[in-house]
Amino acid sequence: MATAVFHQTAGTLQSRQFINNSGVSDLGNFSVRLFPRGVKVDIRLSKRGNYGSVERKFGVIQASTSSTPVFDPVSSPSNDNTHESRKKSNEAALILIRHGESLWNEKNLFTGCVDVPLTKKGVEEAIEAGKRISNIPVDLIFTSSLIRAQMTAMLAMTQHRRRKVPIIIRNESDQARTWSQIYSEDTIKQSIPVIAAWQLNERMYGELQGLNKQETADRFGKEKVHEWRRSYDIPPPNGESLEMCAQRAVAYFKQNIEPQLLSGKNVMIAAHGNSLRSIIMYLDQLTSQEVISLELSTGIPMLYIFKEGKFIRRGSPVAPTEAGVYAYTRRLALYRQKLDEMLH
Ligand SMILES: O=C(O)[C@H](O)COP(=O)(O)O
Numbered sequence: 274m275a276t277a278v279f280h281q282t283a284g285t286l287q288s289r290q291f292i293n294n295s296g297v298s299d300l301g302n303f304s305v306r307l308f309p310r311g312v313k314v315d316i317r318l319s320k321r322g323n324y325g326s327v328e329r330k331f332g333v334i335q336a337s338t339s340s341t342p343v344f345d346p347v348s349s350p351s352n353d354n355t356h357e358s359r360k361k362s363n364e365a366a367l368i369l370i371r372h373g374e375s376l377w378n379e380k381n382l383f384t385g386c387v388d389v390p391l392t393k394k395g396v397e398e399a400i401e402a403g404k405r406i407s408n409i410p411v412d413l414i415f416t417s418s419l420i421r422a423q424m425t426a427m428l429a430m431t432q433h434r435r436r437k438v439p440i441i442i443r444n445e446s447d448q449a450r451t452w453s454q455i456y457s458e459d460t461i462k463q464s465i466p467v468i469a470a471w472q473l474n475e476r477m478y479g480e481l482q483g484l485n486k487q488e489t490a491d492r493f494g495k496e497k498v499h500e501w502r503r504s505y506d507i508p509p510p511n512g513e514s515l516e517m518c519a520q521r522a523v524a525y526f527k528q529n530i531e532p533q534l535l536s537g538k539n540v541m542i543a544a545h546g547n548s549l550r551s552i553i554m555y556l557d558q559l560t561s562q563e564v565i566s567l568e569l570s571t572g573i574p575m576l577y578i579f580k581e582g583k584f585i586r587r588g589s590p591v592a593p594t595e596a597g598v599y600a601y602t603r604r605l606a607l608y609r610q611k612l613d614e615m616l617h
Contacts, residue, residue, distance in 0.1 A: 364604060365534045365579045366409050368541040369549055370429065372421040373398035373572040381486045385478030385512065391424050398572025399425040403432030405590050406574050410539040410608050413466055414439055415530055417473040417544045425572065426467065426543035434612055441467045472525035475545035479512025505561035515564065519551030526552050534579040556584040578605075 373395030377384040391399065402425070411433065416422045423441075430439045443449050455461050481489060481501065490498040501509040508514040522544075533540055542552070546569050554564040556577060576587040 363535055363537065363579075363581065365537050366411075366539040366605065367530075367534060367577040367579055367584070368406055368409060368411065368539075368574050369552065369577070370402055370406075370425060370541065370543050370574040371546055371549055371569045371571055372419075372425040372543060373402070373428075375421045375571075378571060383478045383481040383484050383486060383489070383509075385475050385482045386419070387482050388419050388421075390420050391428075395421070395571065396424070396428060399428035400432060402572045402574045403429030406541070406576070407432045407434045408609050408612060409576065409590065409605070410435070411437070411465055411541045412538040413468070413533055413540050415468050415470060415473060415540065415542045415544075417475070417548065418469045418471040419474055419545070422473070422543040422545060423467075423469065426541065429541075429543070429574075430465070434616055437463055437465045439465045439467045441469060443469075468529075470525055470529070472521045473542065473544040473548050476515065476518035476547040477513045478509055480510040481512060503565050505565060515547055515551060516561070518547050519554065522548040522551045523555045526555065535582075557586060 373391045375384060375389045375395055376392050377387070377389045379392045379394070406429065411430070414426050414430070416426045427439060430437075440455075443453065455464070486498070500507050501512075504514070506514050506516045508517060530540055530542065542549070544552075549569055550564055550567050553559070553567060553569075553575075554561075559567065573589050575589050578585045578587055
């Protein structure tokens with residue numbers, strides 16, 4: 274007898290018993306959908322071939338045997354809800370994007386966890402990034418809790434050809450959640466939940482936050498500052514090392530994002546230089562030596578395909594080479610074709 278116990282984390286539901294330590298469901302796939310009066314969790318138990326659904330309405334979990342079909346004129350791969358496709362649904366796109374240039378990037382200041390907005394150039398970078406990924410399905414967005422990552426995600430989505438509306442899911446209180454309910458299933462289908470998580474924030478730069486990078490190097494020496502910025506396990510004064518940042522960012526990724534990819538959801542993550550470096554270290558299985566030389570530019574999206582439990586790096590989609598990205602999986606190619614048909 275399988276029992277699902279749910280707890281709410283940053284607006285999503287997770288099934289503890291369905292996820293093993295590595296964040297991968299060992300019993301089967303489940304998907305989470307938002308409905309006017311609550312959240313519906315569809316569970317396919319692959320070991321027993323048993324399909325059912327569980328509905329959570331404002332804290333009450335109710336079991337039912339039927340699921341409400343969702344019609345989407347351009348089904349993203351994950352919305353293809355047939356029995357067969359659920360079996361094959363362990364394939365999804367993952368887009369990572371470092372925020373565009375911030376006001377403190379421009380001034381060359383250590384920023385870390387200080388909440389600083391984008392510059393005009395950063396806004397333009399985010400829009401450009403959105404163009405580069407405008408044909409890739411996005412079902413769910415994760416951002417850090419910092420405005421520069423959230424601005425980047427929102428601006429990028431203004432360019433998406435599917436024209437779904439990103440909506441921030443707040444986890445402030447039950448009342449705040451109730452007050453932000455949407456009462457149209459059609460509108461829900463035309464929206465993308467955005468989940469903000471502090472665990473994806475930039476590494477905490479300790480006593481360097483707000484200091485000028487060049488002046489700090491002049492004062493403490495170039496080598497020392499390079500060690501603070503790029504070593505794996507040496508933290509800046511009273512700050513986080515990359516290793517410490519990885520502990521929270523990768524744990525969040527495994528616990529909250531990987532299960533979504535496993536259920537076929539296409540995910541975009543808008544975050545920061547160091548939280549993304551640590552996630553890429555996990556995805557690409559880099560050593561602590563290799564990650565040292567990994568540098569991420571602002572506003573450049575990176576695409577991964579999650580397939581058969583593995584992450585395959587596909588580079589950064591740019592117009593001329595984009596076809597190659599789509600040819601990579603049949604489901605992405607089909608998505609692109611349907612999108613073209615609908616929009617032309
Ligand atoms: O927090 C900062 O200052 C930057 O976003 C990342 O800085 P770094 O390149 O020094 O790690």
